[in-house]
Amino acid sequence: MEKTHYESVVVLTPVLSEKMLQDAVSSFEKLITENGGELIHKENWGLTKMAYPIQKKTTGFYQIFEFTAEADAQIVDKLELAYRRDEQVLRYLCIKLDKHAIKYNERRRNGEFKKAKIVDNTNAAPVAEAKVTPVTSEEEE
Amino acid sequence: MAKRQKYTRVPVIRPKKYCRFKKSGIKYIDYKNPDFLMAFINEQGKLLPRRITGTSLKYQRKVAVAVKRCRHIALLPYVADQMK
Numbered sequence: 726m727e728k729t730h731y732e733s734v735v736v737l738t739p740v741l742s743e744k745m746l747q748d749a750v751s752s753f754e755k756l757i758t759e760n761g762g763e764l765i766h767k768e769n770w771g772l773t774k775m776a777y778p779i780q781k782k783t784t785g786f787y788q789i790f791e792f793t794a795e796a797d798a799q800i801v802d803k804l805e806l807a808y809r810r811d812e813q814v815l816r817y818l819c820i821k822l823d824k825h826a827i828k829y830n831e832r833r834r835n836g837e838f839k840k841a842k843i844v845d846n847t848n849a850a851p852v853a854e855a856k857v858t859p860v861t862s863e864e865e866e
Numbered sequence: 867m868a869k870r871q872k873y874t875r876v877p878v879i880r881p882k883k884y885c886r887f888k889k890s891g892i893k894y895i896d897y898k899n900p901d902f903l904m905a906f907i908n909e910q911g912k913l914l915p916r917r918i919t920g921t922s923l924k925y926q927r928k929v930a931v932a933v934k935r936c937r938h939i940a941l942l943p944y945v946a947d948q949m950k
Contacts, residue, residue, distance in 0.1 A: 734898070734939050775940035776900070785940070789898070818939050825893035833896075 728763075728793040730822040731801060732830070735808060736785040736815040739772055749813055750788055756807055762794040766834055779815045791822075791830060883920030887928075895928045897935035900942050904949075907933060911946040 737749060750769070757764055770787035779785070794800040801819050808817040822830065886892075896902070906914055906921070906929050913933055916926045936942040943949065 736939060776937075776943040776946075777940055779940055787939075816939055818935060820935070823894070829894040829896065 727796070729796045730765075730791070730793050730827050731762075731819060732822055732826075733790045733792075733801075733804060733817065733819045735788045735790075735817045736775070736779070737788065737813050738780070738815055739782055739784045739786065741786065741813060745813070746786055749811070753788075753790065753804070753807065756804060757790065757792050757794075757800065760794070760800045760803055761798045762792045762800050764790065764792045766791040766830070782815065785815050885920055885922035885925060887925040888922055892925075895925070895932040897932040897939075898941070900936055903929070903933050903936055903942060907942070907949075909946070909949050911937075911943045911949060 735753065737746060741749070750767075754764060754767070766789075768789040770789070772784050773787050774784050775782075792800075805817065805819060808814045887895075906919055908914055913930055916923065919926075921929060933942060937944050
Protein backbone atom coordinates (compact mmCIF):
# COMPACT_ATOMS: atom_id res chain seq x y z
CA MET A 726 0.00 0.00 0.00
CA GLU A 727 1.04 3.51 -0.72
CA LYS A 728 2.51 5.30 2.27
CA THR A 729 1.15 8.63 3.34
CA HIS A 730 3.30 11.56 4.33
CA TYR A 731 2.44 13.46 7.47
CA GLU A 732 3.82 16.52 9.15
CA SER A 733 3.37 17.40 12.78
CA VAL A 734 4.21 20.62 14.61
CA VAL A 735 4.25 20.68 18.41
CA VAL A 736 4.66 23.73 20.62
CA LEU A 737 6.05 22.81 24.04
CA THR A 738 6.08 25.03 27.13
CA PRO A 739 9.14 27.25 27.62
CA VAL A 740 9.55 26.23 31.29
CA LEU A 741 11.14 22.90 30.34
CA SER A 742 14.79 22.20 30.99
CA GLU A 743 16.94 21.02 28.12
CA LYS A 744 16.76 17.43 29.30
CA MET A 745 12.98 17.47 29.75
CA LEU A 746 12.63 18.85 26.25
CA GLN A 747 14.81 16.11 24.81
CA ASP A 748 12.84 13.49 26.74
CA ALA A 749 9.52 14.79 25.46
CA VAL A 750 10.76 14.93 21.87
CA SER A 751 12.27 11.44 21.99
CA SER A 752 9.08 10.00 23.50
CA PHE A 753 7.06 11.36 20.54
CA GLU A 754 9.67 10.02 18.16
CA LYS A 755 9.43 6.62 19.78
CA LEU A 756 5.66 6.71 19.46
CA ILE A 757 5.96 7.40 15.73
CA THR A 758 8.50 4.66 15.03
CA GLU A 759 6.78 2.06 17.23
CA ASN A 760 3.46 2.48 15.43
CA GLY A 761 4.87 1.70 12.02
CA GLY A 762 5.84 5.24 11.09
CA GLU A 763 9.11 6.15 9.48
CA LEU A 764 10.67 9.42 10.58
CA ILE A 765 11.96 11.37 7.59
CA HIS A 766 12.95 14.64 9.14
CA LYS A 767 12.79 16.53 12.37
CA GLU A 768 13.48 20.10 13.10
CA ASN A 769 13.86 22.11 16.28
CA TRP A 770 13.35 25.84 16.14
CA GLY A 771 14.34 26.31 19.75
CA LEU A 772 12.66 28.92 21.90
CA THR A 773 10.50 30.98 19.54
CA LYS A 774 8.31 33.95 20.30
CA MET A 775 4.63 33.28 19.70
CA ALA A 776 2.24 35.73 18.08
CA TYR A 777 -0.14 35.60 21.03
CA PRO A 778 0.12 34.17 24.56
CA ILE A 779 -1.05 30.59 25.19
CA GLN A 780 -1.59 29.60 28.84
CA LYS A 781 0.04 32.94 29.77
CA LYS A 782 3.27 31.98 28.01
CA THR A 783 4.68 34.14 25.26
CA THR A 784 7.36 31.79 23.97
CA GLY A 785 7.47 28.11 23.10
CA PHE A 786 9.72 25.33 21.88
CA TYR A 787 8.77 24.46 18.32
CA GLN A 788 9.40 20.91 17.17
CA ILE A 789 8.53 19.62 13.70
CA PHE A 790 8.30 15.97 12.67
CA GLU A 791 7.86 14.70 9.13
CA PHE A 792 7.09 11.02 8.75
CA THR A 793 5.50 8.42 6.50
CA ALA A 794 3.04 5.76 7.62
CA GLU A 795 0.37 3.46 6.29
CA ALA A 796 -2.86 5.39 5.87
CA ASP A 797 -4.83 2.94 8.05
CA ALA A 798 -2.23 2.69 10.84
CA GLN A 799 -4.10 5.25 13.03
CA ILE A 800 -0.73 6.68 13.92
CA VAL A 801 -2.04 10.23 13.84
CA ASP A 802 -4.83 9.37 16.27
CA LYS A 803 -2.33 7.89 18.69
CA LEU A 804 0.06 10.80 18.30
CA GLU A 805 -2.69 13.37 18.87
CA LEU A 806 -3.90 11.47 21.91
CA ALA A 807 -0.37 11.58 23.32
CA TYR A 808 -0.18 15.32 22.62
CA ARG A 809 -3.49 15.94 24.38
CA ARG A 810 -2.47 13.92 27.41
CA ASP A 811 0.87 15.69 27.70
CA GLU A 812 0.62 18.86 29.77
CA GLN A 813 3.85 20.21 28.31
CA VAL A 814 2.22 20.58 24.90
CA LEU A 815 0.74 24.03 24.30
CA ARG A 816 -0.34 23.47 20.70
CA TYR A 817 -0.08 20.75 18.09
CA LEU A 818 -0.92 20.40 14.43
CA CYS A 819 -0.86 17.21 12.37
CA ILE A 820 -1.42 17.45 8.64
CA LYS A 821 -1.30 15.16 5.64
CA LEU A 822 1.11 16.34 2.96
CA ASP A 823 0.19 16.39 -0.72
CA LYS A 824 2.70 15.77 -3.51
CA HIS A 825 3.62 19.45 -3.85
CA ALA A 826 4.22 19.73 -0.12
CA ILE A 827 6.52 16.68 -0.15
CA LYS A 828 8.57 18.19 -2.97
CA TYR A 829 8.70 21.55 -1.20
CA ASN A 830 9.86 19.98 2.07
CA GLU A 831 12.57 18.02 0.28
CA ARG A 832 13.89 21.18 -1.31
CA ARG A 833 13.67 23.04 1.98
CA ARG A 834 15.61 20.31 3.75
CA ASN A 835 18.36 20.38 1.18
CA GLY A 836 18.63 24.12 1.66
CA GLU A 837 18.07 24.56 -2.04
CA PHE A 838 16.03 27.70 -1.55
CA LYS A 839 14.48 29.81 1.20
CA LYS A 840 17.86 29.93 2.89
CA ALA A 841 17.10 33.43 4.11
CA LYS A 842 13.88 32.23 5.69
CA ILE A 843 15.59 29.65 7.86
CA VAL A 844 18.10 32.29 8.94
CA ASP A 845 15.16 34.52 9.90
CA ASN A 846 13.80 31.83 12.17
CA THR A 847 17.09 31.38 13.93
CA ASN A 848 17.36 35.12 14.40
CA ALA A 849 14.11 35.08 16.37
CA ALA A 850 15.80 33.20 19.21
CA PRO A 851 19.55 33.30 18.70
CA VAL A 852 20.52 32.21 22.21
CA ALA A 853 18.27 29.16 22.46
CA GLU A 854 18.88 28.18 18.85
CA ALA A 855 22.63 28.17 19.29
CA LYS A 856 22.29 25.70 22.14
CA VAL A 857 19.78 23.44 20.47
CA THR A 858 20.90 23.21 16.83
CA PRO A 859 24.15 21.30 17.28
CA VAL A 860 22.32 18.57 19.16
CA THR A 861 19.62 18.10 16.54
CA SER A 862 22.00 18.23 13.58
CA GLU A 863 24.00 15.40 15.10
CA GLU A 864 20.89 13.31 15.55
CA GLU A 865 19.78 13.84 11.99
CA GLU A 866 22.92 12.34 10.57
CA MET B 867 -26.99 81.15 -21.02
CA ALA B 868 -23.82 79.48 -19.93
CA LYS B 869 -23.45 75.98 -21.17
CA ARG B 870 -22.99 73.30 -18.57
CA GLN B 871 -19.47 71.93 -18.55
CA LYS B 872 -19.33 68.41 -19.85
CA TYR B 873 -17.84 65.94 -17.39
CA THR B 874 -15.52 63.40 -18.89
CA ARG B 875 -14.08 60.62 -16.84
CA VAL B 876 -10.34 60.18 -17.16
CA PRO B 877 -9.45 56.49 -17.07
CA VAL B 878 -6.79 55.60 -14.53
CA ILE B 879 -4.20 53.28 -15.99
CA ARG B 880 -2.99 50.74 -13.48
CA PRO B 881 -0.63 47.85 -14.13
CA LYS B 882 -2.57 44.63 -14.44
CA LYS B 883 -2.68 42.45 -11.34
CA TYR B 884 -1.43 38.91 -11.59
CA CYS B 885 -1.36 35.82 -9.46
CA ARG B 886 2.12 35.57 -8.01
CA PHE B 887 1.85 31.81 -7.51
CA LYS B 888 1.00 31.16 -11.14
CA LYS B 889 3.67 33.53 -12.34
CA SER B 890 6.54 32.10 -10.29
CA GLY B 891 5.30 28.50 -10.30
CA ILE B 892 4.80 28.05 -6.57
CA LYS B 893 2.69 24.94 -5.96
CA TYR B 894 2.74 24.72 -2.18
CA ILE B 895 2.30 27.49 0.36
CA ASP B 896 4.23 26.87 3.56
CA TYR B 897 2.26 27.61 6.72
CA LYS B 898 5.47 27.72 8.78
CA ASN B 899 6.63 30.92 7.11
CA PRO B 900 4.72 33.85 8.65
CA ASP B 901 6.91 36.46 6.93
CA PHE B 902 5.70 35.31 3.53
CA LEU B 903 2.06 35.08 4.62
CA MET B 904 2.21 38.68 5.88
CA ALA B 905 1.73 39.74 2.25
CA PHE B 906 -1.82 38.32 2.30
CA ILE B 907 -3.18 39.81 5.52
CA ASN B 908 -3.93 43.36 6.56
CA GLU B 909 -2.55 45.08 9.65
CA GLN B 910 -5.38 43.69 11.79
CA GLY B 911 -4.36 40.18 10.81
CA LYS B 912 -7.35 39.62 8.51
CA LEU B 913 -7.07 37.90 5.16
CA LEU B 914 -6.94 40.28 2.21
CA PRO B 915 -9.45 39.72 -0.58
CA ARG B 916 -8.41 38.43 -3.97
CA ARG B 917 -9.33 41.67 -5.66
CA ILE B 918 -6.51 43.40 -3.80
CA THR B 919 -3.75 40.80 -3.94
CA GLY B 920 -4.63 39.50 -7.41
CA THR B 921 -4.27 35.87 -6.36
CA SER B 922 -6.16 33.32 -8.42
CA LEU B 923 -9.01 31.43 -6.77
CA LYS B 924 -7.10 28.15 -6.63
CA TYR B 925 -4.22 29.71 -4.69
CA GLN B 926 -6.38 32.02 -2.60
CA ARG B 927 -7.94 28.91 -1.06
CA LYS B 928 -4.48 27.56 -0.30
CA VAL B 929 -3.37 30.90 1.16
CA ALA B 930 -6.42 30.90 3.43
CA VAL B 931 -5.64 27.41 4.71
CA ALA B 932 -1.98 28.27 5.26
CA VAL B 933 -2.82 31.45 7.20
CA LYS B 934 -5.29 29.56 9.39
CA ARG B 935 -2.73 26.86 10.16
CA CYS B 936 -0.13 29.49 10.88
CA ARG B 937 -2.50 31.20 13.32
CA HIS B 938 -3.20 27.93 15.07
CA ILE B 939 0.46 27.26 15.84
CA ALA B 940 0.78 30.87 17.08
CA LEU B 941 3.10 32.17 14.40
CA LEU B 942 0.49 34.68 13.22
CA PRO B 943 -2.02 36.46 15.47
CA TYR B 944 -5.77 35.91 15.15
CA VAL B 945 -6.35 39.58 15.99
CA ALA B 946 -3.87 42.44 16.05
CA ASP B 947 -3.96 46.23 16.21
CA GLN B 948 -0.84 47.15 14.30
CA MET B 949 1.31 44.41 12.92
CA LYS B 950 2.97 46.04 9.93
